[in-house]
Amino acid sequence: MPTANDEIQRHIFGLLVENKVGVLGRITGLFSARGFNIDCLSVAETEDPTVSRITLVTAGDSRILEQVQKQLNKLIDVIKVMDLSEEPHIARELVLIKVNAGAETREEVFRIASIFRGKIVDVTPKTYTLEVTGDEDKIRAVINLLKPLGIREMVRTGTIAIARGQRVL
Amino acid sequence: MKGAEIFVQSLLREGVDTIFGHPGGAILPINDALYDSPIRHILTRHEQGAVHMAEGYARATGRPGVVLVTSGPGGTNVVTGLTNAFMDSTPIVVFTGQVPTPVIGNDAFQEADIVGITRSCTKHNYLVKDVRDLARIIKEAFYIARTGRPGPVLVDIPKDVSMSECEFVYPESVHLRGYKPTIVGHAGQIRRAAEMIAQAQRPVIYAGGGVIHAGASEELRTLAELTVIPVTCTLMGLGGFPGVHELWLGMLGMHGTVAANMAMNDADLVIAIGARFDDRVTGNLEEFCVGAKFIHIDIDPSSIGKNVRVDLPIVGDAKHCLQRLLQELRSIDKDWKAAHADWLAQIAAWQAKYPLRYHQEPEGELLPQFVCEQIYEVTQGEAIITTEVGQHQMWAAQYYHFMRPRQFITSGGLGTMGFGFPAAIGAQVAYPDALVIDIAGDGSFQMTMQELATAVQYDLPVIVAILNNHSLGMVRQWQQFFYGGRYADSSLEVSPDYVKLAEAFGAVGLRATRPEEVRPVLEKAIRLRRPTVIDFVVKTDENVFPMIPAGGSIKDMLLA
Ligand SMILES: Cc1ncc(C[n+]2csc(CCOP(=O)(O)OP(=O)(O)O)c2C)c(N)n1
Numbered sequence: 008m009p010t011a012n013d014e015i016q017r018h019i020f021g022l023l024v025e026n027k028v029g030v031l032g033r034i035t036g037l038f039s040a041r042g043f044n045i046d047c048l049s050v051a052e053t054e055d056p057t058v059s060r061i062t063l064v065t066a067g068d069s070r071i072l073e074q075v076q077k078q079l080n081k082l083i084d085v086i087k088v089m090d091l092s093e094e095p096h097i098a099r100e101l102v103l104i105k106v107n108a109g110a111e112t113r114e115e116v117f118r119i120a121s122i123f124r125g126k127i128v129d130v131t132p133k134t135y136t137l138e139v140t141g142d143e144d145k146i147r148a149v150i151n152l153l154k155p156l157g158i159r160e161m162v163r164t165g166t167i168a169i170a171r172g173q174r175v176l
Numbered sequence: 177m178k179g180a181e182i183f184v185q186s187l188l189r190e191g192v193d194t195i196f197g198h199p200g201g202a203i204l205p206i207n208d209a210l211y212d213s214p215i216r217h218i219l220t221r222h223e224q225g226a227v228h229m230a231e232g233y234a235r236a237t238g239r240p241g242v243v244l245v246t247s248g249p250g251g252t253n254v255v256t257g258l259t260n261a262f263m264d265s266t267p268i269v270v271f272t273g274q275v276p277t278p279v280i281g282n283d284a285f286q287e288a289d290i291v292g293i294t295r296s297c298t299k300h301n302y303l304v305k306d307v308r309d310l311a312r313i314i315k316e317a318f319y320i321a322r323t324g325r326p327g328p329v330l331v332d333i334p335k336d337v338s339m340s341e342c343e344f345v346y347p348e349s350v351h352l353r354g355y356k357p358t359i360v361g362h363a364g365q366i367r368r369a370a371e372m373i374a375q376a377q378r379p380v381i382y383a384g385g386g387v388i389h390a391g392a393s394e395e396l397r398t399l400a401e402l403t404v405i406p407v408t409c410t411l412m413g414l415g416g417f418p419g420v421h422e423l424w425l426g427m428l429g430m431h432g433t434v435a436a437n438m439a440m441n442d443a444d445l446v447i448a449i450g451a452r453f454d455d456r457v458t459g460n461l462e463e464f465c466v467g468a469k470f471i472h473i474d475i476d477p478s479s480i481g482k483n484v485r486v487d488l489p490i491v492g493d494a495k496h497c498l499q500r501l502l503q504e505l506r507s508i509d510k511d512w513k514a515a516h517a518d519w520l521a522q523i524a525a526w527q528a529k530y531p532l533r534y535h536q537e538p539e540g541e542l543l544p545q546f547v548c549e550q551i552y553e554v555t556q557g558e559a560i561i562t563t564e565v566g567q568h569q570m571w572a573a574q575y576y577h578f579m580r581p582r583q584f585i586t587s588g589g590l591g592t593m594g595f596g597f598p599a600a601i602g603a604q605v606a607y608p609d610a611l612v613i614d615i616a617g618d619g620s621f622q623m624t625m626q627e628l629a630t631a632v633q634y635d636l637p638v639i640v641a642i643l644n645n646h647s648l649g650m651v652r653q654w655q656q657f658f659y660g661g662r663y664a665d666s667s668l669e670v671s672p673d674y675v676k677l678a679e680a681f682g683a684v685g686l687r688a689t690r691p692e693e694v695r696p697v698l699e700k701a702i703r704l705r706r707p708t709v710i711d712f713v714v715k716t717d718e719n720v721f722p723m724i725p726a727g728g729s730i731k732d733m734l735l736a
Contacts, residue, residue, distance in 0.1 A: 025354065029303075033295055040296045070481065077478035083300040085321060086354040 013068050018092040019168045020076065021176045022061040025084040026052055030036070033082050043075055044068065047165035060176075063166045087176055090105065095171040101140045101164045103128070104150070107157035108135040115156060123149045131139065134159060179307040179338040180209035183271075186217060186314040189266065189346045192242050193217060194233065194605055196226040200246025202273030205338035207244070214298040218605060218634055221626040223250050225598040227257020228624065230268045232602025233640055235585045237562060238391070240267040240321045242483050243604060247273045247515040248286030251332070252293065256329045256592060259297040263589025264412060265389060269317045269324035277305060291332050299327030303683030311346050319350045319637035325476040328624055331601075354534045359473060361492030361500060369447075369471045370504035376469075379405045380520045382428065382457075383726035384590065386474060388449015388581045393417065395498035402505060404512040406523055408436040410451050411573055412588040415572060419557075425523065426532070428446030429457040430724050433568040434733070439523055440465055441730045448472045450494045453483040454589070454725070463729035474499045489719030506576065510569035530577060530722075530735065532574050536691055541715040544568060544643040547694055548575035551613060554698045558602050559611040564620030566650040567642040570720045572615040594623030597640055599628060604636040611702060613638075618668055619642040628681035631707035639701050640709045642674055645716045653719045657734070687711040 024030050032051060038045050046064040053060045053086055056100065065075055072090070079088045091098075108116045108130075114137050123145065130134035139149050150161070170176070177185070194216045199207045208219050220226040223245045230241025245254055251272040261268050275284040293360045294479075300320050301430045302313045310333070317329040373379060387396050387409075393416050400407045400423045408425040417424060422728050426433030428440055440446065446468045451457070460463040461483060472479075472486040473494055480489045480683045490497055534545040548571045551559070561576055561613045562585040563569040568588055585603060587595035600614040621642055631638050651666040675685030684706050688697040694712070701708045 029291065029295075032292070036295050068486075073481060074478060081476070083352060083355045124293055 014068055015068055016072065017064060017066045017073050017088055019096065019098055019166060020063045020065065020079070021091050021118045021168060021170075022063060022079060023053070023086040023090045023176055024059050024061055025086065026057050026059040027084060030059070030103060031084050031086045031088065033077070033084060035061075037078055038065075043071060043076070046159060049165040049167050063167070064166050089170070089176045091168045091170060094125075094174070097171060098142050098166050098168040099140055099165050100143065100146050101138065102146050102150070103162050104139070104153055104158055105134050105160040106153050107159065109133055112156045116153070118153050120148065125149065159170065177344040178341055179208070179310055179333070180205040180343050180375050181336065182307070182310050182342070182668075183314070184209045184213045184215065185344055186311050186346055187242065188213070189242070190314070190318045191239070191541065195242045195244050196229040196233070196244070197244035198223050198250060200250050200273060200286070202275055202335045203244060203249035203250070203271075203333070203338075204337065206271070206273070206274075206333070210230050217244070217255045218630065220413065220598070220630050222624065223253035223625050224256050224594065225601075225627045225630065227254050227261065227268065227270065228592075229272075229600035229605070230262050230593050230604035231264075231595075232562060232599030233359055233601070233606045234268055236423040236603035236606045238241065240269050240318055243270040244269060244695065245270070246273055246286070247255055247290070248288045251288050251290035254330075255294060255297060258294055258330065259418035259687065260311075260587055260590040260592045260595060262297045262299065263585065265326050265385060266328065267321040268328045269321050269351070270328060270330045272330060272332045272334045273338075274303065274330055274334040277334045278336070280334065296332050297328070298330045301330040303332045303334070304334065307337050307342045310337065311344060311353050315347050315454055316350050316352060320355065322351075324355070327384075331479040332470065357489045358477070359475075359496055361473065361490045361497035363489060363500070363511050364575040365490045366497060367504055368625070369490060369514070370447060370508060371402060372488060373405075373447065373505065374468065374508050374510055377448060377515075378443050379403070379516070380439045380443040381407040381411045381443040381447045381449065382410075382440065382451055383407060383449045384451025385416075385417050387413055387416035388450075390450060390475070390494035391581070392450070392498050393581045395495055396503055399505070402502065402512070404520070404552050405422065405447070406439060406514045406520065408439065410454070410457055410588070411524050411586060412449065414573060415581045415583040416577035418579050420579065424515045427573050429454075430459070430726070431720050431722065433527075433532060433574075433625055434525040434735070435523055436726065437733065440461055440468075442522070443468045446470050449498070449613055450474060455483075458483060459724050460729045463731075465705070470693065492508045503620045511733055522560060538691060538713060540691075542689060542691055542694070542712060543713045544645065544712070544718055545571050545716065546574055546691060547641065547643055547712045548572055548615065550589060550698060551615065552576045554695060554702070555611055556615070559583075559613050560585065560600075560607070562596040562603065562612070562614045564614070564616045565591045565593045566617040566620060567645075567646065567653060567718070568615050568617045571643070576615075589611070593617070595619035597621060597624050597638070600626050600638045600640070601636055602629055604638050607632070608636075613639045613641055616640050616642045617649060618642050618646065618671055618674075619648040625677070628683050628709070632682040637705040638707055641651075642709065642711050643714050644671075644711050645714050645718070645735045646671060647716055650720070651717075652717070656717070656719070657723075658727070664721070674711040678707075683707040683709060684711050687713065689713040689717050
């Protein structure tokens with residue numbers, strides 16, 4: 008009986024979990040114990056303060072992705088898991104980028120910010136700090152354009168995602 | 177009511193009659209509250225022993241075993257047992273004391289982050305921060321341990337929680353929004369399973385420990401007999417199907433019978449029930465059951481499709497699923513016996529050609545297989561058998577024919593040396609009148625033999641039958657086959673005199689060195705009804721056969 012051996016895919020999982028101490032530890036512990044990757048992870052309370060929502064991006068073949076979902080479901084503190092990549096969804100990320108903005112580059116930073124509908128949220132004589140939201144491709148594109156100008160510092164939230172339409176987790 | 181008293185009252189509500197434990201500062205308020213309660217506390221000589229006893233108790237009865245230990249080293253000493261229970265899906269609840277809440281995180285005396293340490297070896301665990309949560313958490317802990325795929329749950333109770341007061345209300349029911357095990361199998365899938373079974377030419381049932389946890393042995397037997405399909409069990413499944421039966425193939429896997437492994441290899445349909453395709457069963461996955469389709473019934477969805485691709489998954493409780501499956505099968509009009517006649521003839525031919533075998537010379541060195549077979553005969557197949565881990569474990573599995581579920585208690589998933597003796601004590605506590613025998617290796621027995629004191633203190637007439645080969649036999653066997661006979665670190669050159677050792681503890685010590693001594697010694701031990709160690713001095717370099725080397729397949733099988 009051959010094992011499943013198909014290609015590696017990246018999937019976004021949405022989780023509802025108990026908002027309790029140690030829950031994140033259980034989830035990350037599960038990933039390290041079973042040798043699964045976490046590409047990125049974001050967590051915050053939901054409208055119900057006893058529940059947190061996690062968006063988790065991981066990569067693996069179909070057997071691994073199935074195991075990820077099943078193993079997460081086994082955790083008592085995990086209320087619900089949904090593989091958002093299996094259906095239409097909206098994924099967004101927010102990035103803050105502190106970039107060199109001296110006299111010669113200031114115009115260019117400004118131009119890039121407006122193309123990407125970003126905001127300049129902090130200004131110094133030598134730097135601009137940009138805030139951009141978008142999907143992964145957009146974030147990657149803006150980073151690539153700003154790189155030559157000199158990125159001093161950058162911070163990303165990691166992906167958050169939600170299903171399209173009326174379906175909820 | 178004080179936390180410690182709430183603890184006692186909650187356990188009584190759960191029907192707990194016995195606790196295995198070892199006290200210490202952080203848990204003393206609870207030991208004190210137990211002192212004049214109807215719950216029996218068995219004082220073990222090591223916390224690992226306490227957990228294995230609780231496992232033995234749980235495996236023998238099906239009811240959760242309970243452990244009570246102190247903080248710090250008490251907690252760290254339960255980790256092996258928790259991991260063992262986790263791997264073998266054994267329901268136990270372990271309570272640890274913890275330093276008082278105000279000093280948690282301050283590296284206080286005997287503080288250990290036991291919830292953090294045991295996260296990956298428990299089904300779930302809790303730190304009780306407020307006495308008002310204690311009763312609810314205890315209720316949840318027992319519920320989680322025994323439902324779904326059973327497993328160990330740990331509850332860490334800080335000393336100040338045991339000592340503070342609140343009103344005692346034991347919850348009526350459990351509300352866990354993230355935990356809803358699937359019991360009822362999908363009706364459509366079950367119908368399709370029946371169709372697949374009806375179409376198969378060479379079907380095999382491969383049953384695991386899940387059958388025993390679910391109490392589904394009767395259904396399994398009915399399924400096999402109705403459809404005339406042969407059955408093999410994993411190590412954990414032994415006893416789930418009668419070990420003497422015309423459809424019985426024996427155990428499968430690394431040290432399974434030739435017939436069981438050949439049948440799996442040639443099958444066109446494998447019906448897996450409560451088994452998890454462990455690597456000791458499958459060997460090389462690429463070459464495992466190449467021509468077969470798989471039906472897999474399991475209560476744990478994550479067991480399905482983990483190692484092999486399953487054609488027909490059914491998530492649910494084995495007992496329930498088999499009952500439904502039987503209903504479907506009964507409505508199929510088929511002459512099963514005729515349909516499987518060729519297949520069964522083929523299997524009978526394998527069985528005739530490759531039986532399990534050894535040859536005991538009447539004047540020769542004592543053989544361990546002979547001892548196991550004698551234990552089977554003298555006990556008329558009625559004893560509860562536990563084992564340690566190693567060659568003796570495999571011989572026990574091969575030569576003792578288990579007739580009923582919960583009769584065989586062994587460490588399967590983790591393979592924990594030192595498990596068998598405390599597990600035997602736990603089983604004996606549950607069934608004081610039963611005959612309980614630990615078939616042990618000399619290496620393993622040395623890991624938890626201090627529990628002799630426990631057996632003597634509580635008058636538990638467990639028999640330890642040591643197959644003493646003066647070596648870590650299974651390691652020695654691997655070294656002979658795979659390391660060119662370089663016997664690094666596997667000889668137990670210095671060992672205690674087990675007869676004197678037993679006597680030093682106030683137990684009975686007996687010895688047999690010759691074949692004709694085996695039966696009388698066993699009969700004597702059984703007659704005495706006292707904690708007894710029998711030193712069977714056996715041949716050092718006997719090997720377990722058949723053997724499929726790790727990662728191999730049936731074509732790599734060694735027969736001698
Ligand atoms: C706690 C633990 N340590 C190490 C091992 C690895 N191991 C597996 S079998 C074995 C030898 C067991 O020797 P013994 O109990 O004398 O049994 P025998 O194989 O001789 O029957 C060892 C060391 C183990 N299974 N458990």
